Amino acid sequence: MGQWGYMFRISKLADYAVVVLAEMAGRAEALMSAAVIAERTGVSEPTVAKVLKLLSREGVVQSVRGAGGGYRLSCPADEIAVVDIIEAIEGPIALTACVDGAEPDCALGGCCGVRGRWDTVNAALRSALGGIMLADMMRPAVKGCGSAALTFETEGKGAGYGRN
Amino acid sequence: MGQWGYMFRISKLADYAVVVLAEMAGRAEALMSAAVIAERTGVSEPTVAKVLKLLSREGVVQSVRGAGGGYRLSCPADEIAVVDIIEAIEGPIALTACVDGAEPDCALGGCCGVRGRWDTVNAALRSALGGIMLADMMRPAVKGCGSAALTFETEGKGAGYGRN
DNA sequence: CCATCTAGGACAAAATTAGTGCTAAATTAC
DNA sequence: GTAATTTAGCACTAATTTTGTCCTAGATGG
Numbered sequence: 001m002g003q004w005g006y007m008f009r010i011s012k013l014a015d016y017a018v019v020v021l022a023e024m025a026g027r028a029e030a031l032m033s034a035a036v037i038a039e040r041t042g043v044s045e046p047t048v049a050k051v052l053k054l055l056s057r058e059g060v061v062q063s064v065r066g067a068g069g070g071y072r073l074s075c076p077a078d079e080i081a082v083v084d085i086i087e088a089i090e091g092p093i094a095l096t097a098c099v100d101g102a103e104p105d106c107a108l109g110g111c112c113g114v115r116g117r118w119d120t121v122n123a124a125l126r127s128a129l130g131g132i133m134l135a136d137m138m139r140p141a142v143k144g145c146g147s148a149a150l151t152f153e154t155e156g157k158g159a160g161y162g163r164n
Numbered sequence: 165m166g167q168w169g170y171m172f173r174i175s176k177l178a179d180y181a182v183v184v185l186a187e188m189a190g191r192a193e194a195l196m197s198a199a200v201i202a203e204r205t206g207v208s209e210p211t212v213a214k215v216l217k218l219l220s221r222e223g224v225v226q227s228v229r230g231a232g233g234g235y236r237l238s239c240p241a242d243e244i245a246v247v248d249i250i251e252a253i254e255g256p257i258a259l260t261a262c263v264d265g266a267e268p269d270c271a272l273g274g275c276c277g278v279r280g281r282w283d284t285v286n287a288a289l290r291s292a293l294g295g296i297m298l299a300d301m302m303r304p305a306v307k308g309c310g311s312a313a314l315t316f317e318t319e320g321k322g323a324g325y326g327r328n
Numbered sequence: 329c330c331a332t333c334t335a336g337g338a339c340a341a342a343a344t345t346a347g348t349g350c351t352a353a354a355t356t357a358c
Numbered sequence: 359g360t361a362a363t364t365t366a367g368c369a370c371t372a373a374t375t376t377t378g379t380c381c382t383a384g385a386t387g388g
Contacts, residue, residue: 231387
């Protein structure tokens, strides 16, 4: 019922995360800085940086600090489940807050007719999404797109942050 | 990354919808007014009314106007998929706005490396959730509130409905 | 006609998300 | 060792979404 009317919307950040990782997967071994990835994907640099920080903290990517540093995937694209990416950004999957253990002060209290029943749904979700890998999200290499010469510009961010 | 840190959160309204419908399923044939359902579920009346209006518009429940009117389920609880309920409240399932055909003005444009790839994910989602029915969300008739001794529940926690 | 009861839209407040900026820490290059 | 590069981690503001409520209109039954 939001602007798009879609349920199960994932956050834009998670969406960007998949785009960013798909880009990185193209050069799986190489280190890429946030700035370069931003340029290659078209996502604004601050946003790319934010996404990568989260992904790094959750172990989806590895980071190397310092000059010449950057990020690389922790494992091959066909071993990273999309659901893991989303969880890295948004936290554990659950259809409601009403899951085992959490949230002590439900106003409906012990009378809630569906308490604990969402677990089944959540399990089904995880199961269904667990099999879809990052590699499945990549298109078969489109030329002309996104692959504008990999230049390490020292020009800086003076060019301004394009909005996403 | 919200307060609960859960991804795939459904809205509270959709959550209420399941609670409301589970209540109605107990007396499948009978007409129940929004006021009565509100009283029996503990969800505030304006909210119950709102939920029922949406469910009615989408055909999940049937409505009867006028004195003595109310709502009843359109079909048995084991024929109503939970995902249908959620869709009735929140609109069609889709993990991103970036689905087939839709959304002409994605800033990443034609260069987006994952464009169209979400369809697979969404299909998997629908498939997994389509098999879970409202009937599966109901507890096997619990008399008296708070007894709660039920299969999966490891403890008396687990809630998630904000107060009204 | 009058008391009920749903339909539908409008709306303000609250909660969440998005996006940006700043400072610190690590690493490389000179 | 100093400077430049690049990630880490907050803190914060603005924009968007969700909630919850209200108000008016249309049906229905007695």
